[in-house]
Amino acid sequence: MNGAVVTVGAELLAGRTADTNATWLCRQLHDRGVTVERVTTVPDRVGDIARVVNEYRAEYDAVVVTGGLGPTHDDVTMAGIAAAFGRSLERSDEALTWLTEEGGYTREELTTGTADLPRGARPLHNEVGVAPGAVVESVYVLPGVPQEMKTMFELVADEFTGQPLFREVVVADEPESALVGRLEELRAEFDVTVGSYPGDGVRISIESADEDLTEAAAAWVRERVEEHDSEPPS
Known part of the structure; x- marks a missing residue:
């Protein structure tokens, strides 16, 4: 199994934040026998995210994307993933139900768009934060906050397999x-x-x-x- 890691965020490109997520993910994937062949950082722009993800999902068995999740103005990763697959962004009732029944939030506390995912995506629940992640075919979308990313990765870690080295x-x-x-x-x-x-x-x-x-x-x-x-x- 081979793969690519895509990290999203202007703060990474400006050098204001160290990209520890990519290093951690590469180690986790390598330990599971996955050959990571690309690590790419892109800005918070829908077109850039869509272009890179679309290219990598055609070339590699799995693509892991981190960063830019949430309902604020610069959290555009889900829109970029939706664009890469030619799908619309829609409210995920499954994600919303988990947030209100398991996450401890009321609907009034959740900003509009928090549970919006690409149509048909499998939600990944955020056990230490708010914004859900998602799986769309071979693309795994995780939060950028390191602890949230690590906790969410464990939900899908067994889906990454290869020849251990x-x-x-x-x-x-x-x-x-x-x-x-x-x-x-x-x-x-x-x-x-x-x-x-x-x-x-x-x-x-x-x-x-x-x-x-x-x-x-x-x-x-x-x-x-x-x-x-x-x-x-x-």
């Missing part, structure tokens, strides 16, 4: 340029994905769908590099 990290106490030849040998010797990341030492990340192969490749590296004495990050 095993990962080993070796931290080398050598310059990255000095490791090039050995990393080329590693790739030739083992059918694994290899990445190298300089920092406090050079983190050599080794991944594959075969746990034994991954461990063997990591052992091969450890025999051939000078290891850094710090613990590698997860």
